Every structure is written in structure tokens, then in C-alpha cells.
Amino acid sequence: MHWYVDVIKNYAGFSGRARRQEFWMFYLLNLVVAIVVAILDAVLGLNSILSVIYTLAVLIPALAVTVRRLHDTDKSGWWIFISLIPLVGSIILIVFLASAGTPGPNSHGENPKQVLAHP
Incomplete structure (x- = not known):
């Protein structure tokens, strides 16, 4: 759980590097929370209001950790825009x-x- 909280705390930190574990654990926990929020939306009949609020709340932290992950592979954060190329761009970004x-x-x-490892 600390992976998720650490990314949220560093919500606008686009500089530096992020390990693979930090990145993938954040996205895994983000997916679980998004599913729970979507279920709550359905049960409460809120027409996706909570889902939209949650998505907007984690948008910048998700972008920041993605840019930091790209930095760890010594690529510019601008490579995130390769995902705008249909199909192929998303695959290339996932490989990166x-x-x-x-x-x-x-x-x-x-x-x-x-x-x-060496504090």
C-alpha cells in the first residue's frame, strides 16, 4: 500500500526516477481502487460521478510516476506521447x-x- 501512498505524496514530482516496482504497484492498486469506486457508483446509482472524481484526482500522480519511470530507462518524459499513435504506440510505451x-x-x-539499497 505504501507504493500507492508514496506516489500520491509525490503527486507533481516529474523529475527523478521511479523503479519498476513503484510504477507497477501503483497502477495495480490504482486499478483495484478504480474498480471499487466503480462498484460504489453502481450500487449508489451515482452515474459515474465518483469514478470521474477519482480519475481526475489521480491523473497528475499517474502522469508523474509514468514520466519518472521513463526517466529510469533514460528516456525523456515526452515519450509518453508515443501512446497517441494507435495500437503500436501503446505497445511501445508498455515495453519502455x-x-x-x-x-x-x-x-x-x-x-x-x-x-x-545503500542509505
């Missing part, structure tokens, strides 16, 4: 996001895996 980070420091900062 699932790739291992650059070992050691890169142009976006220290390796977060090494920083956590």
Missing part, C-alpha cells in the same frame, strides 16, 4: 515502462534501486 532501469546514475538522477 517494463524495461529495466539504467544501472547507476543517468541524466535524470541516481538509480533509485541503489539509493534504497
Whole structure:
């Protein structure tokens, strides 16, 4: 759960790097919360009001962690826009996001895996 909370706390942090675990755990927990919110919407008959509010609330943190994840692979955050290319762009972005980070420091900062291993 701390992966989700850490990303929310650093909601507008577009600089630095994010490990694969941080990124994928955030998206997994985000999916679970979104499903629970959608169920609540349906049960309460709110016509997706809660879902829209939740989506808007996590939009910037989700973009920020995605950009930081791209930074970990030593790519610019602007690569996020490759997903606008139908079908192929999303596949390429997923490959980038699932790739291992650059070992050691890169142009976006220290390796977060090494920083956590050696406090």
C-alpha cells in the first residue's frame, strides 16, 4: 500500500526516477481502487460521478510516476506521447515502462534501486 501512498505524496514530482516496482504497484492498486469506486457508483446509482472524481484526482500522480519511470530507462518524459499513435504506440510505451532501469546514475538522477539499497 505504501507504493500507492508514496506516489500520491509525490503527486507533481516529474523529475527523478521511479523503479519498476513503484510504477507497477501503483497502477495495480490504482486499478483495484478504480474498480471499487466503480462498484460504489453502481450500487449508489451515482452515474459515474465518483469514478470521474477519482480519475481526475489521480491523473497528475499517474502522469508523474509514468514520466519518472521513463526517466529510469533514460528516456525523456515526452515519450509518453508515443501512446497517441494507435495500437503500436501503446505497445511501445508498455515495453519502455517494463524495461529495466539504467544501472547507476543517468541524466535524470541516481538509480533509485541503489539509493534504497545503500542509505
